[in-house]
Amino acid sequence: MQFVDQVRVYVAAGRGGDGMVAWRREKYVPKGGPAGGDGGHGGDVIFVADSHLSTLLDLRYRQRLKAPAGRPGGGRDRNGRGGEDLIVRVPVGTVVIVESIGEVDASGAPKQDEEDGGMESVYVGDEVEETEEDFPTPLLSKVFDPIAPREARFAVGDVIADMTQDEQTVVVARGGQGGRGNIHFRSSTNRTPDRAEPGQVGECISVRLELRLLADVGIVGYPNVGKSTFISRVSRARPKIADYPFTTLVPQLGVVAVGEGRSMVIADIPGLIDGASEGKGLGSRFLRHLERTRVLLHVLAPDPTEGRDPLADLDALELELEHYGIGFEGRPRVVALNKRDLLSDPQGQALIEETRAALRARNIPLFVISAHTGEGIDKLLEAIWRRIEMTHRVKTPKTDPG
Numbered sequence: 257m258q259f260v261d262q263v264r265v266y267v268a269a270g271r272g273g274d275g276m277v278a279w280r281r282e283k284y285v286p287k288g289g290p291a292g293g294d295g296g297h298g299g300d301v302i303f304v305a306d307s308h309l310s311t312l313l314d315l316r317y318r319q320r321l322k323a324p325a326g327r328p329g330g331g332r333d334r335n336g337r338g339g340e341d342l343i344v345r346v347p348v349g350t351v352v353i354v355e356s357i358g359e360v361d362a363s364g365a366p367k368q369d370e371e372d373g374g375m376e377s378v379y380v381g382d383e384v385e386e387t388e389e390d391f392p393t394p395l396l397s398k399v400f401d402p403i404a405p406r407e408a409r410f411a412v413g414d415v416i417a418d419m420t421q422d423e424q425t426v427v428v429a430r431g432g433q434g435g436r437g438n439i440h441f442r443s444s445t446n447r448t449p450d451r452a453e454p455g456q457v458g459e460c461i462s463v464r465l466e467l468r469l470l471a472d473v474g475i476v477g478y479p480n481v482g483k484s485t486f487i488s489r490v491s492r493a494r495p496k497i498a499d500y501p502f503t504t505l506v507p508q509l510g511v512v513a514v515g516e517g518r519s520m521v522i523a524d525i526p527g528l529i530d531g532a533s534e535g536k537g538l539g540s541r542f543l544r545h546l547e548r549t550r551v552l553l554h555v556l557a558p559d560p561t562e563g564r565d566p567l568a569d570l571d572a573l574e575l576e577l578e579h580y581g582i583g584f585e586g587r588p589r590v591v592a593l594n595k596r597d598l599l600s601d602p603q604g605q606a607l608i609e610e611t612r613a614a615l616r617a618r619n620i621p622l623f624v625i626s627a628h629t630g631e632g633i634d635k636l637l638e639a640i641w642r643r644i645e646m647t648h649r650v651k652t653p654k655t656d657p658g
Contacts, residue, residue: 260313261467261507261545264355266320267429269458270298270339273326275435277452280332290449291333292438296326298431298458299339305419309347310509312467323429326455329437339431349470349548352416352428356462357408410461420470420548428463432456466544469507471523472644474549476573479526481557482594484508486627487524490637507545514641523549543580550647551640552577552587557594558607566593566611588643589620592636596626 273295280288301323321344327336409430410416417426435453442449475483491510508524525542546552554573556566570591577584593599599608608624615622621639625632 260311260316261542262465263312263315264319264462264464265315266460266462267301268320268322268460269301269429269431270323270325271457272296272298272432272434272455273328273336274455275437275440275452276329276331276336277438277450278329278331279448287447289447290438290442291331292452293329293331293334293336294437294440295329295434295453295455296336296338297434298326298455299323300341300427300431300458301344301429302341303344303346303350303352303417303419303426303428305348305350305422305424306345307348307422309345311347312350312465315344315346315465323431323458325458326431326434328455329434329452333437333439335437336434338434341431344428346419346465347467348419348422348424349468350419351466351468352419352426353464353466354410354412354414354416354461355464356412357410357460408459408461416463429459429461432458468547469509469523469545470521471509471545471549472520473522473551473553473640474546475522475524475553475555476546476577477555477557478569478573480559481555482627483524483555486555486592486594486625486633487522489627489630490633491522507542512637514637518641520641520644522553543577543582546577546584547582550587551643552584552589553640554589554591555594556591556611558598558604566607567614588647590636590640590643591615591620591622593622593624594627596624596631597629599624 275295276292278290278292280291282288301321321342323342324339326339329336416428417424419426433456435455438449438452441451475487477483487508487510490512507526510522510524511519512522513519523545525545554570556569558566593608593611598604612622623632623636623639625636627633
């Protein structure tokens with residue numbers, strides 16, 4: 257399945273149905289009076305978080321979402337049927353951000369523009385066909401312009417919802433109220449009111465959906481340092497593994513068991529390069545998936561063919577995280593020096609000791625591992641688990657029972 261973590265959708269709630277101008281016409285009731293019913297409420301557009309979804313792919317092809325309108329009122333004091341709510345399921349971890357407040361036409365539908373002219377409208381079910389018997393033709397009716405929608409609840413740039421819980425719901429666009437029929441306008445001085453209210457236009461906005469993975473640990477590293485091999489070793493995730501850079505093109509999630517009754521979720525994002533936070537390579541697109549992680553795991557590796565130094569790589573990675581600007585500076589770090597099997601000679605041992613001493617000065621632990629053979633991985637996972645527990649204790653302090 258294709259991984260899509262950002263889409264733009266145009267959302268329009270249903271317009272409320274018009275109130276009806278109608279009269280009571282029965283035998284032996286010469287002055288029956290007004291009998292026009294109210295219009296139905298327009299349908300809402302509701303987003304629901306679904307833990308069974310892992311991508312926004314469906315919404316890439318459903319970029320124009322519109323809930324059904326309410327039915328107009330009928331004669332004989334009958335109110336119109338309300339429009340069904342449009343339920344849109346999105347993955348857990350989706351953030352809904354307002355991009356623009358859309359304009360609507362007279363029917364309450366979002367106006368077409370050059371950018372989204374080809375987008376498809378999606379409705380809930382089919383329109384219910386009403387018979388003439390259900391809504392008889394009134395003696396007098398008028399054509400009304402719809403009432404403007406209620407005052408906007410959001411401004412451009414607002415985060416409507418951060419959907420982090422399964423089945424969490426949010427009303428993104430509210431349907432318009434139905435108009436009142438002429439039965440509501442009868443008074444002692446006006447026994448035959450010939451007016452009714454039009455329905456109200458539903459809210460219409462353009463939103464950007466961003467999927468940000470929920471994980472305990474985020475793996476950060478340059479391409480080809482063994483991140484995919486590591487996550488495939490410790491979990492059931494099966495990312496593509498090859499001896500060339502950028503084999504990982506989309507984030508990978510893996511559930512890691514750490515002893516009995518303990519587990520954690522690890523996210524492997526595509527390899528970063530210098531300038532990733534400015535849009536180079538693949539990093540800027542996927543760095544958002546590190547925002548919710550509790551612990552960052554830096555994976556370093558000696559690479560004689562490239563002439564790179566692990567400490568220089570670590571400094572460069574930290575600089576990219578700093579430039580991204582989300583506040584990674586207070587997050588616990590663990591560093592893994594991978595490819596232990598390439599460091600068995602004296603030169604390799606010297607590199608390990610140099611790296612360990614430099615990280616000790618920064619109060620960052622170093623674990624030398626081999627993702628290929630599994631050497632040192634158990635100790636690394638235990639250290640990561642301890643730091644995850646520490647973050648839980650910090651974020652959920654004990655309360656005083658007194």
